[in-house]
Amino acid sequence: xxxxxxxxxxxxxxxxxxxxxxxxxxxxxxxxxxxxxxxxxxxxxxxxxxxxxxxxxxxxxxxxxxxxxxxxxxxxxxxxxxxxxxxxxxxxxxxxxxxxxxxxxxxxxxxx
Numbered sequence: 129x130x131x132x133x134x135x136x137x138x139x140x141x142x143x144x145x146x147x148x149x150x151x152x153x154x155x156x157x158x159x160x161x162x163x164x165x166x167x168x169x170x171x172x173x174x175x176x177x178x179x180x181x182x183x184x185x186x187x188x189x190x191x192x193x194x195x196x197x198x199x200x201x202x203x204x205x206x207x208x209x210x211x212x213x214x215x216x217x218x219x220x221x222x223x224x225x226x227x228x229x230x231x232x233x234x235x236x237x238x239x240x
Contacts, residue, residue, distance in 0.1 A: 131184040131204040132230050133157070136165060138172035139196045147195070151175050154191045163228050168198075176228045185211055192216075201227055 133155065137147045148162065157177030165174030181187050188200045188211035199220040200211045208222035 129180065129182055129184070129204055131179050131181065131202050133175075133177050133179055133184075133188065133200060133202045134165065134226075134228050135175045135177075135191070135195070135200050136172050136197060137162075137175060138170065141170055141172075143173060148173070148175060151191070151195060154194055155179055155187060159230075161230075165228060166226060174228060176230055178230055185209065189214060203227070203229075 135151050135155065137143045137151065139147070152160065152175070155177070157175075157179050160175055160177030163174050163176055165172055179187070184202055184204055188202060192198070192200055192211055192213035193215060198213055198216050198218060201220075201222055202209055202211065208224055208227065210220045210222050212219050
């Protein structure tokens with residue numbers, strides 16, 4: 129199943145060194161790019177990509193913990209979801225207003 133993901137790269141307002149590469153290593157996108165995004169009113173770089181996994185919720189929930197993210201938004205089968213960090217204090221809901229689709233122009237298109 130093709131799943132479009134948005135993964136913010138900042139942790140507490142600062143992007144850790146190698147955060148992008150850790151993200152790519154964990155979620156293994158087929159292709160991806162980096163765009164300017166926003167999370168909770170704070171501008172940050174965002175990795176927009178596509179993964180192929182029959183259970184995206186499982187891999188993305190694990191990634192929230194390993195990348196110290198509150199949540200990862202994704203679209204699977206045309207429906208928006210949020211993988212929330214199980215250790216976090218909030219449960220976020222999907223909001224298309226903030227989601228960056230893979231077809232959005234701009235950013236840097238790259239293939240692995």
